[in-house]
Amino acid sequence: MKKLSILGALWLTACVTINIYFPAAAAEKAADEIIKEIQKVEPQKSEPKAGLSDWQIATYQALDKAINLVMSSAHADGADLNIDSAEIRQARASMEARFSTLLPHYQAGYIGIQADGSLAVRDPASVPLQIRNQVSKLVSAENQDRQALYQAIANANGHPEWAAQIKSTFAARWVSNAQSGWWIQSSGSWKQK
Amino acid sequence: MIRRLLAVIIVGIVPVAHAFDAVSLDIEAVATQGWSLQGATIALTELAKNQQQLALTVKTVVLPKPLDDLSLVNLRCTSFTWTAKQMACNKGRAELHSTYWQSPSTNFSFQIDQKRSTFKLTELSLAGTKLAVEGVVDGDRWQLQIKAKQVDVAVLNRLFPQQFFALTAGKIDLNLNVSGIREIPEKFTITAHLEGLTGQTANGKIATEGLMLKANLEASYQNGFWQGQSKAKINGGAIYMEPLYLDANGQSIQLDAQANWDVVNQRLDIKSARYQHANVASLSGNAALQFKDGINIQRADLNLHSENLVPVSTIYLTPFLAQTAWEGITLSGKARANIAINDQALETLTAVFDGVSVNDSAGRLHVDEGSGTINWASNALFNEPSTLAWQQLQIYALPMGPAKLAFLTQASNFSLLNKPRIPFLNGTIAINQFSWQAQPQQEPKVVFTGSLDQVSLEQLSKALNWTPLSGSISGQIPKVEYSNKTLSLAGELLIHVFDGVVKISNLASSGLFTALPKFHADLEIDNLDMEQLTGKFEFGGITGKLSGYVRQLYLENWQPISFYAWLGTPDDDNSKHRISQKAVKNIANIGGGAAADALSRSFLSFFETFGYAKLGLGCYLHEGVCQLMGVEATPSGYAIITGGGLPRIDVIGYNPRVDWAVLMERLKRITTSDEVIIK
Numbered sequence: 001m002k003k004l005s006i007l008g009a010l011w012l013t014a015c016v017t018i019n020i021y022f023p024a025a026a027a028e029k030a031a032d033e034i035i036k037e038i039q040k041v042e043p044q045k046s047e048p049k050a051g052l053s054d055w056q057i058a059t060y061q062a063l064d065k066a067i068n069l070v071m072s073s074a075h076a077d078g079a080d081l082n083i084d085s086a087e088i089r090q091a092r093a094s095m096e097a098r099f100s101t102l103l104p105h106y107q108a109g110y111i112g113i114q115a116d117g118s119l120a121v122r123d124p125a126s127v128p129l130q131i132r133n134q135v136s137k138l139v140s141a142e143n144q145d146r147q148a149l150y151q152a153i154a155n156a157n158g159h160p161e162w163a164a165q166i167k168s169t170f171a172a173r174w175v176s177n178a179q180s181g182w183w184i185q186s187s188g189s190w191k192q193k
Numbered sequence: 194m195i196r197r198l199l200a201v202i203i204v205g206i207v208p209v210a211h212a213f214d215a216v217s218l219d220i221e222a223v224a225t226q227g228w229s230l231q232g233a234t235i236a237l238t239e240l241a242k243n244q245q246q247l248a249l250t251v252k253t254v255v256l257p258k259p260l261d262d263l264s265l266v267n268l269r270c271t272s273f274t275w276t277a278k279q280m281a282c283n284k285g286r287a288e289l290h291s292t293y294w295q296s297p298s299t300n301f302s303f304q305i306d307q308k309r310s311t312f313k314l315t316e317l318s319l320a321g322t323k324l325a326v327e328g329v330v331d332g333d334r335w336q337l338q339i340k341a342k343q344v345d346v347a348v349l350n351r352l353f354p355q356q357f358f359a360l361t362a363g364k365i366d367l368n369l370n371v372s373g374i375r376e377i378p379e380k381f382t383i384t385a386h387l388e389g390l391t392g393q394t395a396n397g398k399i400a401t402e403g404l405m406l407k408a409n410l411e412a413s414y415q416n417g418f419w420q421g422q423s424k425a426k427i428n429g430g431a432i433y434m435e436p437l438y439l440d441a442n443g444q445s446i447q448l449d450a451q452a453n454w455d456v457v458n459q460r461l462d463i464k465s466a467r468y469q470h471a472n473v474a475s476l477s478g479n480a481a482l483q484f485k486d487g488i489n490i491q492r493a494d495l496n497l498h499s500e501n502l503v504p505v506s507t508i509y510l511t512p513f514l515a516q517t518a519w520e521g522i523t524l525s526g527k528a529r530a531n532i533a534i535n536d537q538a539l540e541t542l543t544a545v546f547d548g549v550s551v552n553d554s555a556g557r558l559h560v561d562e563g564s565g566t567i568n569w570a571s572n573a574l575f576n577e578p579s580t581l582a583w584q585q586l587q588i589y590a591l592p593m594g595p596a597k598l599a600f601l602t603q604a605s606n607f608s609l610l611n612k613p614r615i616p617f618l619n620g621t622i623a624i625n626q627f628s629w630q631a632q633p634q635q636e637p638k639v640v641f642t643g644s645l646d647q648v649s650l651e652q653l654s655k656a657l658n659w660t661p662l663s664g665s666i667s668g669q670i671p672k673v674e675y676s677n678k679t680l681s682l683a684g685e686l687l688i689h690v691f692d693g694v695v696k697i698s699n700l701a702s703s704g705l706f707t708a709l710p711k712f713h714a715d716l717e718i719d720n721l722d723m724e725q726l727t728g729k730f731e732f733g734g735i736t737g738k739l740s741g742y743v744r745q746l747y748l749e750n751w752q753p754i755s756f757y758a759w760l761g762t763p764d765d766d767n768s769k770h771r772i773s774q775k776a777v778k779n780i781a782n783i784g785g786g787a788a789a790d791a792l793s794r795s796f797l798s799f800f801e802t803f804g805y806a807k808l809g810l811g812c813y814l815h816e817g818v819c820q821l822m823g824v825e826a827t828p829s830g831y832a833i834i835t836g837g838g839l840p841r842i843d844v845i846g847y848n849p850r851v852d853w854a855v856l857m858e859r860l861k862r863i864t865t866s867d868e869v870i871i872k
Contacts, residue, residue, distance in 0.1 A: 084816075089749060090709040124397030125359075132397065133436035133512045141516035 022165045026080035030153070031166075031173035034083060038095045039177060087152035091145045098145075102138055110135050112183030112190055117171030118143045122183055122190055146170070225280075226310045227257025227330060228303075235275065249273040249282055256312065257330045258376060260337060263314075264290045265301065280305045289317065308332055320348035336372040341365070346390060356395060363390035363404070380413040389430065404430035405441070419454040436512035444471045444504075459484040460491075473508060474499035480534075493534040502526050502549065521554035526563070542569040546581075561585035567602065575603040578610055586615075590656045593617050605631030618656065620648035620665060632676075639675035644668065650690055663725060664690035679703040693721035693738070712748040720763060733776025735808070738766040753814055753853070761809020761824055770837060771802045780808070780833055781844050804838030812856075819851045 102119075105111045110127045114120045119139045121127060127135050150170060154162040175184050175193075183190050217236035222229070232252030249270035256263045270285035281304040289299050303312040309331040317324040319341065327338040344367065346360040366386040373379045385408045393400030405428045412421035425448045427441040439446060450466040460483050467477040480493035499505045506524040514520050526549030533540045544567045551560035562584035568577040582597040594616025600609050607629035615622045624643045631637045647665045654662040671684025682700035696717040703711045723735045741760035748754065762770070772780075809824040810833050823831030827845050834844040 086709075086711065086749065090704070093709045093750060125393050125395070125400070127397065129400055129402055129431055129433040129438055132400075132433055133438060134515055136435065137515040 022159075022162055023080035024165075024169065027153075027166055027169040028173060030081045030083045031170045032177065034092060034149070035170070035173055035177045038092065038099055039179075040096075081153065082156045083153060085152060085156040088149065088156055091149035091152055095142065095145050095149070098138065098142060101134075102142065105131075105135050105138065106179070106182045109183050109192070111139055112185055113174050113178055114185045115171065115187075117167060117174045118146060120185065226305055226308075227261075228305055228310060229253075229255040231255075235273065246271065247273045247275065249285070251287075254287070256328065257310065257335070260328055260330075260335070262291050263326075265299075266290050268301070278307055289314070319344065320352060321345040333374050334372070335374075336370070338371075339367065339369040341367045346392070350392075358392055358394055358399070360390070360392035363392070364388045365390070378414070381411075383410045384408070393433075398433075398435040400433040402431045402433075404432060406430075417456050419456065420452075421454070422449075422451040424449045436515065437509065438512065439470070439508065444473060446470050470504075470508075472501065473504040490534050490537050492536075493532070495532045495534075497528070497530045497532070499529070500527050502528055522558070523552045523554075525550045525552075538571065540571050542567070557589055559585070559587035561587075565598075569602040571604055573604050576601065590658070591617070591653075592656065593622065600627075605637075617645075618649045618652040620667075621646050622648075637675075639673075641670070641673040643670045645670060645686075650688075662690065664688075666690070691721040691725045693740075694719045695721075709750050710748075712746075712751070714743075714746045716743040716746065718742060718760065720766075727776065733779055734773040734802070735771070735776050737768055737770040737805075737808070738763055740766075741809075741811075755814050755816075757811075757813050759809065759811040759822075761811075762805075762807040770805045770807075772805050772808070772834065772842070773802050774800065777803065777834070777842060777844060780810075800840050803840055803842040804836070805842065806835045806837030808834040808844075814853055817853050819853050819856050821846055821849050821851060 102111070110121060110131075111119050112122045119142050121136055121139055124132065124136065147167075150166040151160065151163045153166050154160050178184060178193050180193050182193050184193050185191075217234050220230070220233040220235065222231050223233055224230075230251045230253075234250045236248045236250070238246045238248055249268070251268040251270075252266065254265040254268055255261055265287035266289070268285055268287035270282035272282065272284040274281045274283075281302075283302050285301045285303075286298060287301055298316075299314045299318075300316040301312065301314045304310060309329065311329045312327070314326040315323075317326060322341060322343045322345065324344075325338075325340045329336045344365045346363045346365060349365075350360040365388070368384040369381070370383075371378050371381040385406070387404055387406040387408075390401050390404040390406065406425060407428070408423065408425040410421065410423040412419050414420075427439075427446040429442055431438065431440045431442070433439075447469045448467070451464045452466075453462040453464065454460075455462070460481065463480045463482070465477070465479050467475065469475040474497065476495060476497050478493060478495035480495075481491040483489040483491050502524040505528075506522075510522075510524065514522060527547040528544065528549065530542065530544040532542050546566075547564050549560065549563040551558060551563065553559065560583050563581070564583075565579065565581035567579045567581070569575075569579070570577075578599055578601055580597065580599050582595070584595050586593045586596070596613045596615040597611075598609060598613055599611045600607060607627075609624065609627040613624050615624070622643060622645055624641065626640065626642045629637055629639050645666050645668050647667055650662040650664045650666060653659075653666070666686075666688045668687040668689075669684075670686060671682065673680065673682050675681075680702040682698075684698070686697040686700065688695040688697065696719070697714055698717070699713065699715045701713040718739065718741045721739045723737045723739050726739065727733065727735045739760055740763040741758065743756050743758040746753065746756040746758075807824045811822040813820040813822075821831065823833045823846055824835055825832050830845050830847040831849065832843060833846050834842060836843045
């Protein structure tokens, strides 16, 4: 009996602490991947050619196999940060759909990227009246989606508390993925990239 | 009498050349009727002539309160009279000093009687224009009139810098008339013509661009009430009031109002108001507002009328819908509505629509020739029915024919009064029950039961841009419920198609109107006739039966994300099993290639069709990869088709894992082209 209680005490005191650190590098990689996908300018889709000859089909099939191989190995390696969940897809889909409308406003300099990675209307008074409401609504909707994306990534990885770190990782990536000519705010003042 | 009020110090009569040609009187200070003249000198000139001139020079003149901000400096009056009862300057010139007014000089005249005094300033320069100011002080009463023409607002903005509204361009004609008693104004009239006014607030939320406005405001004060009426008309230019952008070019905007302001109770009683946007809409009504702890609408009665909802929706609706789920919705047609508000809450609403069309640029909703009357009241006992009819209602790609609904709306409930049968793709949708109930702090709860009868699959597949199918859907829709942003179907939906049955169960959907609609379902497929099925596809003919399932189907944005599916020859099928050469080739392609290797090409080319024992293909879709399986495992892969009879053919798949996108591309290639030829 005594033995058992000593063992029990030992068992209780032998705590193991497991620290899970924020995977900064993986987060950067994920941020880049997501941002590039959002800001992708849709290429002209070329219709697959109908009536392929047999050797072409064979080539495609060979390619399929190769792709499948690569894909499965990539899946096996696995990134440190999961960026696939319904919430993440939802935020991404919404931002991808919005980007083409945001782009002309980035280029015109009406909007810019703030230090925390959120968008801002640089000078509301300089935006033409006809589009002023649209620009302001776009910015607030985009910021909502960005915030939702950070929280969704944190949730998908089982660490809701990572949202702030994910946000700051994204902040730097939004800036570095900005196209030249876009406005970026650093230490309070706006500069053109 | 006036003289008695003067503190006069005669410094001396200054003899000048031409002996007694002129005399002058220096006065240190004159104070009367609230006027104050300091450092005055009165000179009598041209003594030699028959008509002598009395001239007044004053260092500073301060006007009576409340006009005492104005002071005239270095005043010279060349036409001056001074009698026992009156001091008057009919023609003078002076510099003007004021906190607000800056003008190098002005023409002036004044007249100080025993009780009444007047003054007039003309040629007063302000913001690039000339201004006239006239004032009367009569005992305790006073009146001030200011007339200004073509005041340059940009200059005005520099003279009176303020943070609220920065003016950059435009001209103002202003006519202001204020009168009052002691220091309290009692009545004023303002007439203003704004020409090309451009300006905005610092945050840019309110702005004007080239605004052309004529406004008139009259107000008078009596017994604690201000009574006023105003007329304003915008004839050109644009106004931005976030989120609205109103362009008045060609369509004037007019706002007339009559109101009472209860000073003590901070209550605004709008007796009548009318807002009219030409060719767009008009809104009129009355209201009582309380301005204690924010604005409280105590009561309001509003009438809205529009003969053309197109501009109403683009000007007044679109800005509010931007970046919401309803962005892209536009209206046309006619509407009028009456709204009554009591104590901050909507009390009754009546809306009449005629020839209304609803369009959605995202293609989710379309209504053609909608009409009806909606009666609503917050009272739970309200029982006046409403009607709504349309010629066409389209949800996504699914068109519904004309129908008329009768329903009751009261408080937070909606319930259907009739059982409409809506034409839908050659068949009908019958609605047996429909109710909507708003839940406090929750999404509303919607319940629907109905049935589908003979809905054409051919038209459905065409509408959804699928490969054409034949057959029809019939079945009871047991109970569709929308609650907690989730649409669900309790029970099964049976689709009779290709001589077989497809059973859909566990149907659920969420975020139906978001950028990412999600959809769940289970499908059971029973004894479909392959000859009818493949006859419609450009796939190649197959005979026999097909059964199977798609379980745990999950779609996001209508794209499959995961499912577990199997389609194959049922075990008890004893129908004729033949497969065409084209179908063999296509099935081989689905399997990932090289499946037809089992037979030599030259041999294959001799036959149009082949017999088969079983065919089947399964897919477990997970993370973008389809794990394929066939009717049986073979040493090198899986058999998609096992041969039977002569000539015998076996199709073997070698690659068990195929990327879903690649698989779809293959299927697309097959269905868009029939040029796969076997040599």
